[in-house]
Amino acid sequence: MAAGLALCLGALVACDASAEPSGDDGGTVSPPTAGGRASGAPEDGTDPAPGGGSSALDGKVIVIDPGHNGGNASHPAQINRQVKIGNGSKACDTTGTSTAAGYGEHAFTWDVSNRLAKLLRAKGAKVALTRKDDKGVGPCITERAAIGNRLRADASVSVHADGTSASGHGFHIIEPIAVGGNAAIVSRSAKLGMALRDSYRAGTGIPYSNYLGENAIDRRDDLGGLNLSTVPKVFIECGNMRNKGDAAKLSSAPFRQRIAESLAKGFETYLG
Numbered sequence: 001m002a003a004g005l006a007l008c009l010g011a012l013v014a015c016d017a018s019a020e021p022s023g024d025d026g027g028t029v030s031p032p033t034a035g036g037r038a039s040g041a042p043e044d045g046t047d048p049a050p051g052g053g054s055s056a057l058d059g060k061v062i063v064i065d066p067g068h069n070g071g072n073a074s075h076p077a078q079i080n081r082q083v084k085i086g087n088g089s090k091a092c093d094t095t096g097t098s099t100a101a102g103y104g105e106h107a108f109t110w111d112v113s114n115r116l117a118k119l120l121r122a123k124g125a126k127v128a129l130t131r132k133d134d135k136g137v138g139p140c141i142t143e144r145a146a147i148g149n150r151l152r153a154d155a156s157v158s159v160h161a162d163g164t165s166a167s168g169h170g171f172h173i174i175e176p177i178a179v180g181g182n183a184a185i186v187s188r189s190a191k192l193g194m195a196l197r198d199s200y201r202a203g204t205g206i207p208y209s210n211y212l213g214e215n216a217i218d219r220r221d222d223l224g225g226l227n228l229s230t231v232p233k234v235f236i237e238c239g240n241m242r243n244k245g246d247a248a249k250l251s252s253a254p255f256r257q258r259i260a261e262s263l264a265k266g267f268e269t270y271l272g
Contacts, residue, residue: 056272058124063148063233065158065225066113068096068106070134083142085224087179092140097163099247108250109159110134112238115260116159120267128153141224149230155192155270156233157263158225161250162240168211169243171204173197174218174235176226188232193217196236196266203262206239206249232270236263 072079072095079093096105110133117127128151130144139147148156162168173193178186197216201208208216220226226233238259239246249255 055123055125056268057120060125060154060267060271061151062120062125062127062267063130063151063153063156063231064113064117064127065130065144065148065156066106066109066134067158067160068094068104068109069131069136069138070104070106070110071137072096072106075137078137081140083140083224085141085222086181086227087221090141090222090224092142093138097161097241099241099251100244101247101251103241103247103251105161105163105241107134108161108238108241108256111253112256112259112263113159115257116263119260119264123264123268125267142228145225145228145233148233149228153231153233155267156229156231157192157196157267158233158235160235160237161246162209162212162237163242164211164240166240166242166244168209168240169246170207170209170211170216171200171239172209172213172216172218172237174213174220174223174226174237176223176229176233177219177221179221179227182227182229185229185232189226189229189234192232192266192270193234195270196234196263199266199269200236200238200259200262203265204249204255204258206246209237209240211240212237 072093079091079095081092082089083092096109098104110131113129117129120127128147130147131139144158173196175189175193176182176186194217200206201216209218212218223235225235239250241247241250
């Protein structure tokens with residue numbers, strides 16, 4: 001596993017670093033439907049596109065963590081395995097949620113992450129994804145954090161969608177609370193979170209969450225992907241898949257492109 005990830009470090013490619021899942025911090029539990037590779041998604045190599053130019057992102061290393069995975073639901077023993085998250089233990093990963101129509105969070109995060117990666121590479125960034133497809137299992141939360149750490153990412157985001165009560169709507173950012181090893185990145189993660197929050201709101205029109213967080217900012221110390229990170233990192237819950245209005249937006253390919261464009265602008269703001 002270490003040798004394989006050394007190759008990832010050198011080439012900045014998205015790899016499945018372990019045969020076992022390495023966990024996902026999403027708090028949603030509704031079973032998703034199976035999903036494959038996003039239509040039109042770019043390959044996982046992370047070399048920046050020609051003509052990156054003098055963008056604020058030129059040469060920056062960004063790790064995108066698409067939450068969950070398409071094979072998680074059929075491998076409960078693997079994803080329920082407990083892993084250490086710095087201040088306790090948690091399941092290696094979860095299945096994620098889905099819309100009432102059966103569009104899975106894992107497929108949503110995979111699609112948005114690939115769209116975002118393509119935009120960032122076009123601006124000269126070096127981008128890695130934490131999983132190579134939407135058909136596998138995991139990786140665990142521990143490995144998702146470790147990939148960003150090993151690549152010494154300038155910034156990292158874990159892409160999710162929530163699955164709470166249908167009355168809840170809107171998006172929110174989750175930032176880390178210091179639990180030990182991540183203390184040095186808490187303030188920088190807060191700056192990243194603010195930049196992504198503002199760009200997401202402006203670019204998508206989705207309102208701040210009406211059920212969690214304050215002005216769309218939530219802070220938690222129970223997510224391994226944040227607890228174990230040594231690089232600036234936040235989660236984004238892009239909307240509530242159980243809410244009819246949010247679900248309609250998240251299920252729309254053109255709207256997912258707007259999401260990706262908004263997040264790309266947020267990274268430019270943070271890294272500019």
